[in-house]
Amino acid sequence: MNQKSNHLAQAAEYYSRAKELIEVNHDWQASGSMILKALAEERKSENTGLQVMNVIKYQKPKNKLEFNFRS
Numbered sequence: 242m243n244q245k246s247n248h249l250a251q252a253a254e255y256y257s258r259a260k261e262l263i264e265v266n267h268d269w270q271a272s273g274s275m276i277l278k279a280l281a282e283e284r285k286s287e288n289t290g291l292q293v294m295n296v297i298k299y300q301k302p303k304n305k306l307e308f309n310f311r312s
Contacts, residue, residue, distance in 0.1 A: 248286035255279035 259275035262268045 245286045248282045252279040252282035252286070255282060 255275045255278045259272045259279065262275060263272040
């Protein structure tokens with residue numbers, strides 16, 4: 242199983258737990274927390290490829306305008 246599948250499987254598990262928490266325990270806060278965790282796992286599944294920032298060599302800009310990108 243690759244990383245993308247692992248993240249998606251974990252997301253499905255979080256969604257299942259969220260459904261149970263709201264239907265059985267009526268715990269809105271815990272259910273919402275599980276949904277946020279599931280969304281985070283889905284986002285991770287989309288970012289499992291080669292990271293561009295690891296490949297780019299950092300060089301000083303030629304002018305005074307500098308950019309700083311963070312994810």
